[in-house]
Amino acid sequence: MFLVRLIYASTSADFLNYSDYQKILAVSIKNNSASDITGMLCCDGRYFLQCLEGERQVVNRAYSRILNDPRHQDIMLLSYGEVSSRHFSEWSMGYVALSSSASAEMKPDVLLHLLGSPEDVDKPKPNAVSITITHAQFLKYSIKREFDPYLLSDAGSLALLEDLAKVFAG
Amino acid sequence: MFLVRLIYASTSADFLNYSDYQKILAVSIKNNSASDITGMLCCDGRYFLQCLEGERQVVNRAYSRILNDPRHQDIMLLSYGEVSSRHFSEWSMGYVALSSSASAEMKPDVLLHLLGSPEDVDKPKPNAVSITITHAQFLKYSIKREFDPYLLSDAGSLALLEDLAKVFAG
Amino acid sequence: MFLVRLIYASTSADFLNYSDYQKILAVSIKNNSASDITGMLCCDGRYFLQCLEGERQVVNRAYSRILNDPRHQDIMLLSYGEVSSRHFSEWSMGYVALSSSASAEMKPDVLLHLLGSPEDVDKPKPNAVSITITHAQFLKYSIKREFDPYLLSDAGSLALLEDLAKVFAG
Amino acid sequence: MFLVRLIYASTSADFLNYSDYQKILAVSIKNNSASDITGMLCCDGRYFLQCLEGERQVVNRAYSRILNDPRHQDIMLLSYGEVSSRHFSEWSMGYVALSSSASAEMKPDVLLHLLGSPEDVDKPKPNAVSITITHAQFLKYSIKREFDPYLLSDAGSLALLEDLAKVFAG
Amino acid sequence: MFLVRLIYASTSADFLNYSDYQKILAVSIKNNSASDITGMLCCDGRYFLQCLEGERQVVNRAYSRILNDPRHQDIMLLSYGEVSSRHFSEWSMGYVALSSSASAEMKPDVLLHLLGSPEDVDKPKPNAVSITITHAQFLKYSIKREFDPYLLSDAGSLALLEDLAKVFAG
Amino acid sequence: MFLVRLIYASTSADFLNYSDYQKILAVSIKNNSASDITGMLCCDGRYFLQCLEGERQVVNRAYSRILNDPRHQDIMLLSYGEVSSRHFSEWSMGYVALSSSASAEMKPDVLLHLLGSPEDVDKPKPNAVSITITHAQFLKYSIKREFDPYLLSDAGSLALLEDLAKVFAG
Amino acid sequence: MFLVRLIYASTSADFLNYSDYQKILAVSIKNNSASDITGMLCCDGRYFLQCLEGERQVVNRAYSRILNDPRHQDIMLLSYGEVSSRHFSEWSMGYVALSSSASAEMKPDVLLHLLGSPEDVDKPKPNAVSITITHAQFLKYSIKREFDPYLLSDAGSLALLEDLAKVFAG
């Protein structure tokens, strides 16, 4: 009954196209909703930065699957530990697109489709939401302007996450 | 002369119906008002999460009665300790309904009846008040979306309580 | 040259009537004004809760007089210590009435008379002011709804005082 | 998987004799050993002060049994909460006798019998051990010299426990 | 059930002689032992510095008696408040003599008599014990070399007390 | 290169008249502006309370001059130490008048004259500004209502200063 | 260049025998020595509890290998994060045996063989060392007596580790 938060970085496999990203997000929302994982996924077409919050065993299994998923390469754990509360309790998987990364930015209609999930009737907010992050927001915690989550420290990835959570809370 | 706060989880007995919930709340308000216990009761038709604040002996006696009340099963203490001030000093028993649990939500007229208690003339606020909690509010401190207070840690149950107290203070 | 704050509880003698309360407050304001004591007096016709702030020797002498004053019985010190600043520097003796205790509540004209002290011309605020406290405000720090200052802890009496000081400050 | 510590006070039923105390301790050691509860029991022939450490559900069940055990009366919870480590991990039930309470003090041969439990072969220390507490040790945290655990505050009962744990650790 | 510590300073009445000091200490030990007050008395033939630890009401009554005791003059409260533990739980009234104040120093046989109290058989330590304080020990917390407890601040009187408690503990 | 803050109290010499106060403030502003001292001067015709902020040697020399200035008597240091930032960086010498002390209150035209210093062209704010302090503002940190800076403690003089700095900052 | 510490629990595959444990430790020491990983391995023939300290990428790769190693099952991350210093800088892989788990305890000659690594000539201490842990040492941080690292919290696994590191440091 431990509640944990896990943040990792990974590199997108070369062969991924637009519909792959759609699938990753859609499956992630579906799976997380079923296993009560919440979190956010940030990608720019090259790298992923993902946060998973949930029960310890459930999050470990999800991470194990990701480690063996050919679409993710060079997976690196940035931060992990028990938490007393979630940052993303309102989203099964919040979606963060980099402002200059067209390939990773979801088209409005796709997101609309993903957000309109009718599965949880008592929750007025959608299961996913999309926000945009600028280079400066990332640079604040990193040594490089280009979105490269491998450069984030444990504290930096957590601080960036808290900034994003505030944007999500809007 | 110790002021304590006690939070416990329990499971509603199978045979409870709508009027049983009414009775539990009504009796709770009446008894607490007489013994200067304040607090809140959260239920969804299946589980109870209750907070009791008051004099140590009085709260222990109330908890002892609850432990032997056939309507409560699998009672588990989540948090207990001396406090310097109450969170719910304005309500004999605040009522919290889950947004999706129709069975546990009090009908307006019932609540009106409960709230209109004329016993304490110098207090403009009623003895009870009803607020609603969403799955996401609960999920923030829990590993599961379904309202299951047994999953709450000591710190988590206290943090959820403080969130609710702010809504009550509204 | 020590600045101290003293809080005590006492029981009103049986033979006190309305004009006795007027006298207690009037004399208190007069004496405190002369000896630079500030503070507040809370009474409900049965109990007194009083706070005295000022020079250590002066406050000790005032407390010694109170201990031998037949109008006060069962006097009990709740809190005492050096402070770096006063909570009630603007009132020689703030007056706090319980909302349901008609006997202890000063009539407007009496208060007006007490407040109109012309002795300190450069101070636009009166020497005394009257606010009202509800049962719930007291219950927040106590095990009982009835105003019974003997039930307050050291920390509780200080916290209640700070709540009242905020009301005084408006 | 929550590790909790629970401390309660109770009054010994009138009809208890020496062999009852033996039985309480022996059964307690046996049960705790089976359910991985650790702790200590302090009694003087009139009052009990007991600490239970272990898994949350297991400790709650033990406490529920105690509440319905006719040998315990006026049971009052003093302290309860999650802990990151146990104070009494080396004893299934440490035994504390008051120096002046002959009736509650175990006879050496009885203790020897209790301590010689061969069930846990890799553990050189016995499941139980007996230490003595003086009135002054108790008075340090209490308003009265007589051993009366009902007088202990939450913090006081924990501090006394830590003093005893140091004596146990020897 | 509040445990408090009270420290006050007073001036010895002019007409006190050696046997008066004996009496004060003897009666103090007797009374405190009966009401579970512990503490220490420091005197030099001119001033008293006394610490009382115990139940709030009991300590207030003792202080009220002292305020009306003609042998004490100019009584001034130095420190008062709830405490989680006592400093002097092993002595009904520890006795502290100034090294240069012959008049206040108890003769060995007198102390022996006082210390041999057979009332509390299970306590190997005596009810009273005598230690000596130098001018330098007092000067550490005071603006003057001469023992004058009126010069002590709240914090200073507590710090001096803790120094003395360590000496008592040996 | 140490930045220090010094606060002292002094008594105005008997022979001072209105133009003397004008001169003290005017010379103070002129000298401080030249040596980059900032601060505030509070006087009521009887006492001075002054704060000086600046380089350690410069402030020491200014204080040495004040100690030998016949217009200041009974000079007493209240607070002194290195600081990481100034409270009065915008005023060469802020002027604080007591509301009831006509003699010390600068006439508007005099202040206007003093404030209109054209020496520092890039600074839109004047070198000096005048605010008023009430008895209650002073009483908050003092044992007496009358403005007597000798009664202020180190912490009290600093806290009063911070209150005044906030008023200056408007 | 991030230095991290990772602690995980796993279940030994059924088909492991004594020489498998030898191999796991020997290979672990060899690999860690080459990649500057330090840490400790605790096993009882059924479960593993392992701590890895080193460069972030190197530790992530080691953990990824372990996740795909058929000898480890149900791998669960307990604690992970950047650290400013290592706990086990003197051992490539410290070995901890449970006192009652004969199957996992290395035979002296095997350990001797492992410890006698001549590769690092300037380091007088061996690359590995073996200590023993009792049930009570584990129970201190766990809800069960049986060695089951899945029951450890993040904080508990770290605290147990620090206890072990002290034993290693001897």
Place this chain on the structure above:
Amino acid sequence: MFLVRLIYASTSADFLNYSDYQKILAVSIKNNSASDITGMLCCDGRYFLQCLEGERQVVNRAYSRILNDPRHQDIMLLSYGEVSSRHFSEWSMGYVALSSSASAEMKPDVLLHLLGSPEDVDKPKPNAVSITITHAQFLKYSIKREFDPYLLSDAGSLALLEDLAKVFAG
């Protein structure tokens, strides 16, 4: 992968004219943008105060170049260390002019030219921005009114920087 912040003071070489300052800023923006250094440059025609944030090696190389740049003299490090986040992530080099130093203040059209950098299309804010600092803002942390960054302490330079960062964020 260490993120550091470096603050230094230097003296402008005598032969610098207006176009030199333009060049310094322009080249600084260009270089920093390429190497992901952010920061701010403050100059008054005589002294420079500069802050550089970025990857440790990159910042060290930039500082090494500055140390050998004939336009900078008497270079002195004021503050240096790893940081978890940048203060100036939105500007390649913020520009701070002293209000009274005409020579160092960039002409609007020059700044406009510098700010209009089209290189980073996804960032709506310019690479540089110009704010003005008054003598009082500097005096707050310094012993002298004249802008002389050599007088700033480590803490003072950091505090001034944070004040400026707030103005930039404005």
Place this chain on the structure above:
Amino acid sequence: MFLVRLIYASTSADFLNYSDYQKILAVSIKNNSASDITGMLCCDGRYFLQCLEGERQVVNRAYSRILNDPRHQDIMLLSYGEVSSRHFSEWSMGYVALSSSASAEMKPDVLLHLLGSPEDVDKPKPNAVSITITHAQFLKYSIKREFDPYLLSDAGSLALLEDLAKVFAG
């Protein structure tokens, strides 16, 4: 009744010889003993570093005398403030000689003479004592090896003082 500590640096006047130092110390001991000032004097024949502890007004008067004493030049306050306890309560004026400064080091017989003060019979320790300080002990808190107290910061002078107080305490 404020207890303060004052530390200052000064330069010895040129015309001082050995017997002058003797006189300064002897008079200092005599005066301080009379006014209950305690402290230490450190000199090397060129500079003085002195600490004075005592009642605020008394210490201010002593400092005022020093400021007008022709034997002291360039007097600079290093540290000043209220303290809860003295560092040098056992010495009217501790004497600290630099190990290499023969001129300032007291001859044994002179010190013996000074130490043998019979004025305070109940105090076994002398009014003064002499210890030696090395360059390294001073350099620890200073930028220069030569004893130059003007180089000490507020914190540095206090830390050096605490080091010396420990040496005095032996």
Place this chain on the structure above:
Amino acid sequence: MFLVRLIYASTSADFLNYSDYQKILAVSIKNNSASDITGMLCCDGRYFLQCLEGERQVVNRAYSRILNDPRHQDIMLLSYGEVSSRHFSEWSMGYVALSSSASAEMKPDVLLHLLGSPEDVDKPKPNAVSITITHAQFLKYSIKREFDPYLLSDAGSLALLEDLAKVFAG
């Protein structure tokens, strides 16, 4: 008058031989002694790790010289800031040799020669001293076993320094 500590890493130029190291240390001791810099130098024949403590301008000049010294390459600042006290006040330049780096380890007679500096007669300890560091001591704060100071973080270099300072203090 700022006291600072600077730690940097550098790479030894290829052409350095044994007598070069001797010269570096000898000149360093001589220069530092003259400018009151203290510190330590750690080298293994390939890398240098050096700490410099002293006046801010003096340390900056020393660092500037080092940056232009062809014997040092790839110089990188690890840590820099004001300090309240020195770690190495007793050594002009402590010398730390890696246990396995024969080339950098000073021969006893060379060190003896360096240590026997007669310049500072009142200081019994030598200007330099040599201690040895193992790989494990370095590995504690680094990701690699090989001595490579570029891998140290700000905090790591400070912590290693404190470990070494303790060894020096021995």
